[in-house]
Every structure is written in C-alpha cells, then in structure tokens.
Amino acid sequence: MDTLTDTSVNRAEGGAVSTASPRDFFDLMKPRVMTLVVFTAFAGLVAAPVDADPFLAFMSILCVAVGAGAAGALNMAYDADIDATMKRTRKRPVPRGAVSVSNAYGFGTVAAVLSVLMMALASNYLAAGLLAFSIFFYAVIYTMILKRRTPQNIVIGGAAGAFPPMIGWVAATGSISLDAVILFMIIFLWTPPHSWALALYKSGDYAAAGVPMMPVAKGPKSTRLQILAYSLVLVVFAGAPVLTGLGGLAYAATSLGGGALFLLLAWRVFNSRAGEAGSAEEGALYAVRAGDKAARDLFAYSIGYLAALFAALIAEHGFGAYVSVPGVAG
Amino acid sequence: MSTENETLTEAEREAKERADNFGFHHREGRPTGEHVTLTPEQEKARRKRNIYIALGLVGFMVAVFLITVVRLSQNIADGAAG
Numbered sequence: 001m002d003t004l005t006d007t008s009v010n011r012a013e014g015g016a017v018s019t020a021s022p023r024d025f026f027d028l029m030k031p032r033v034m035t036l037v038v039f040t041a042f043a044g045l046v047a048a049p050v051d052a053d054p055f056l057a058f059m060s061i062l063c064v065a066v067g068a069g070a071a072g073a074l075n076m077a078y079d080a081d082i083d084a085t086m087k088r089t090r091k092r093p094v095p096r097g098a099v100s101v102s103n104a105y106g107f108g109t110v111a112a113v114l115s116v117l118m119m120a121l122a123s124n125y126l127a128a129g130l131l132a133f134s135i136f137f138y139a140v141i142y143t144m145i146l147k148r149r150t151p152q153n154i155v156i157g158g159a160a161g162a163f164p165p166m167i168g169w170v171a172a173t174g175s176i177s178l179d180a181v182i183l184f185m186i187i188f189l190w191t192p193p194h195s196w197a198l199a200l201y202k203s204g205d206y207a208a209a210g211v212p213m214m215p216v217a218k219g220p221k222s223t224r225l226q227i228l229a230y231s232l233v234l235v236v237f238a239g240a241p242v243l244t245g246l247g248g249l250a251y252a253a254t255s256l257g258g259g260a261l262f263l264l265l266a267w268r269v270f271n272s273r274a275g276e277a278g279s280a281e282e283g284a285l286y287a288v289r290a291g292d293k294a295a296r297d298l299f300a301y302s303i304g305y306l307a308a309l310f311a312a313l314i315a316e317h318g319f320g321a322y323v324s325v326p327g328v329a330g
Numbered sequence: 331m332s333t334e335n336e337t338l339t340e341a342e343r344e345a346k347e348r349a350d351n352f353g354f355h356h357r358e359g360r361p362t363g364e365h366v367t368l369t370p371e372q373e374k375a376r377r378k379r380n381i382y383i384a385l386g387l388v389g390f391m392v393a394v395f396l397i398t399v400v401r402l403s404q405n406i407a408d409g410a411a412g
Contacts, residue, residue, distance in 0.1 A: 017366060017368055017372045017376070018372070018375065018376075018379075019371055019372050019375040020375060020379065021375055021378055021379070022378060022379060022382040025379075025382075053400060053404065055396065055397075055400055056397065056400060056401075059393060059397060114390065118390075118393065118394075118397075121394065121397050121398075121401075122397050
C-alpha cells in the first residue's frame with residue numbers, strides 16, 4: 001500500500017511522465033549507421049537488373065531505414081546498462097535518462113513491425129522477410145546473444161549490417177541472385193576490420209563495460225593481425241562484382257585504388273602499437289592517443305571505402321556510367 | 331476512523347477528502363491518470379511527441395494509400411498487356 005501511495009505521489013508531481021523529445025527517439029535509431037544502411041540498400045536496388053517504380057523503390061528504402069532504426073532502438077534498450085559505462089555511448093537517449101528502457105523497446109517494436117508490413121506492401125514478401133530477419137538478427141542474435149559472450153560477436157553479427165544491399169536488390173527483383181550475395185559478402189567481410197579498428201582505440205571502454213571485443217579478449221597484437229587478414233580477404237573479394245559483370249570500369253578502378261589504400265592502412269595498423277595504450281580519455285568518436293592514430297585512420301577510411309564502392313555501383317547503374325571491363329561480360 | 335469522520339462537518343469532510351486525493355473529490359469521478367499534474371516542460375514535450383505521432387500516423391495512411399494505388403495501377407496495366 002505504501003508503495004502504491006509513493007508511486008501515486010510521484011505521479012501526482014509528474015515524476016513518471018517523460019520529457020523525451022522526438023529528437024531523442026530519432027537518436028534511438030542510430031542515424032549515423034542508418035545513413036550507410038540506406039546508401040547500401042539504395043545501391044542494391046539501383047544495381048538490380050530491373051527498373052523498379054520510383055515511388056515503390058523510395059518506399060522500400062524508407063522501410064529499410066525505419067527497420068534499421070528499429071533494430072538500433074532495440075539494441076539501445078537492451079544495452080542501456082553497458083552504454084552508460086562507455087564514454088562513447090553514455091550520452092545516448094536511454095543511459096542519459098531521456099527515454100525509458102520500456103519506451104525504447106516499445107518504439108523499436110512498433111517501428112520494426114510497421115517497416116516490415118510496409119515493405120511487404122511496397123515490394124514483395126521475400127524482401128519483407130529479409131528485413132524482418134535482419135532486425136531479428138541484430139536485436140536478438142547479435143545484441144542479446146553474441147555481443148557479451150564472444151569476441152566473434154562482430155564477425156557473426158556483422159551479417160545484420162550486410163543485409164541492406166541484398167534487401168534493396170530483392171525489393172527490385174523479387175529473388176536472390178549471386179550478385180546480391182556478393183554485395184552481402186562485401187559488407188560482411190568489411191565489418192570486422194572496420195569494427196576492430198574502432199575497438200583498438202576504444203578498448204578501455206569495452207573492457208570497462210565487460211564486452212569481449214577482440215582487443216579485450218585476445219589482445220591488441222592478435223587483433224591487428226586479424227584486421228590485416230580480413231582486410232586482405234575483403235580487398236580481394238571486393239573485385240568479385242567485376243568478374244560477374246555487376247561492376248564496370250568505374251567500380252573496378254574504385255575497388256583497385258581504394259583496396260590498395262585500405263591494405264596500406266591495415267598494414268600500418270599491423271605495424272603500429274594501436275590498442276596498447278588503452279582507451280582514449282576523450283569520448284569523441286575519432287579522439288585517440290598518439291599510438292592509436294593508425295587504427296583511427298583505418299576506421300575513418302573504411303567508411304569512405306565502402307561508400308565509394310557502392311557509390312561506383314550507383315553511378316554505373318543509376319546514372320549510365322557503366323562501361324564494361326574488357327574481357328568481362330557486362 | 332469512522333468516529334473522527336462523523337464529528338467533521340460536510341465542508342471539513344470534503345476538504346479532507348480533497349487533501350487525501352490530490353485535490354479531487356470522489357464525485358468528480360476523474361480517472362487516476364488525470365491526477366497527474368504536468369510541469370510546463372513535460373506538457374511541452376508531450377505536445378511535441380503527440381504532434382509527431384499524429385504526423386507519423388497520417389504519413390503512414392497516405393503511404394499505404396499511395397502504395398495501393400500504384401500497385402493496383404501496375405496490376406491493371408499488366409492485366410491489359412497480358
């Protein structure tokens with residue numbers, strides 16, 4: 001009874017009523033991640049060998065964006081405890097107290113359901129199913145199961161972020177083809193070196209939160225080696241679209257030049273002492289100690305590299321810049 | 331407890347009930363949620379959220395309508411062509 005009275009008094013003073021703004025809910029959707037998701041989904045849709053209706057294509061991309069945002073909101077709801085301990089994430093809406101955990105779950109669930117239903121209506125059931133599976137994979141498989149248990153979290157969980165171009169492709173064509181799988185694989189292979197480069201110079205943050213990212217679980221030296229190995233596999237695999245004719249000359253040049261620079265930066269990380277000094281004191285995403293600069297550079301460049309690969313596909317298939325590579329059927 | 335209430339006048343009883351009930355009398359029949367007094371900041375935030383929810387709902391309805399129209403048109407065109 002006392003508890004009830006206390007709660008009532010609290011409610012009477014407005015203590016349990018939220019002051020969250022729409023901006024807080026927008027931040028729950030991880031807008032920065034959403035940008036790359038939308039871009040790669042758009043590339044998949046444009047690169048597909050079918051002319052989709054512009055309005056339905058736009059709605060499909062919007063669904064991917066909202067679905068990705070929903071997965072981000074569910075991730076933030078579940079990870080509120082560890083986000084509060086990490087400098088990089090402590091200002092997110094849930095640990096900051098702007099949005100309650102239950103509201104974040106509610107918002108994420110509603111957004112997820114609506115995005116999948118709209119996708120089914122705007123494109124096809126296969127694309128909607130893939131979108132639903134990618135949200136489930138990120139929110140449940142990665143966030144709730146893998147993230148706190150294994151240093152392979154980002155390797156397996158990276159599949160969630162690799163789905164958007166495939167969803168875009170399937171939204172246009174209604175089926176999964178080899179090219180769609182190749183686009184998926186490029187992001188899948190890109191995720192480990194990208195995430196581990198960040199983890200190297202934010203390892204203290206992850207260690208404090210008890211998240212077994214590779215530098216925390218296996219040490220920085222092993223992580224640097226694995227970054228180099230994954231980078232090599234990624235750069236070689238990124239040439240696959242040229243072999244199938246999906247990528248033309250512009251893509252081939254981007255893949256070759258961008259890949260060479262990617263390898264150079266990965267090599268610099270391998271030869272650096274990145275991750276040895278612990279975490280940067282500052283909370284900013286790109287703030288580093290002197291020894292971690294190579295990791296920071298690779299992290300920043302990796303985003304540009306992936307964007308450039310998919311931009312090349314958009315230019316070739318969406319703006320008529322496709323010129324087939326000599327000796328390859330286009 | 332009941333003895334104490336019996337000794338109070340009608341006005342005193344009402345004043346006591348209001349004091350125990352966040353300023354409301356039981357005959358006013360307000361639901362529990364109405365007893366919350368929002369701060370200006372909370373009220374402003376709620377109004378803003380409500381506007382965005384309304385815009386979202388309208389946007390959702392318009393999107394469903396337009397998608398339906400486009401898909402129907404496509405199906406009719408496909409039927410005519412086939």
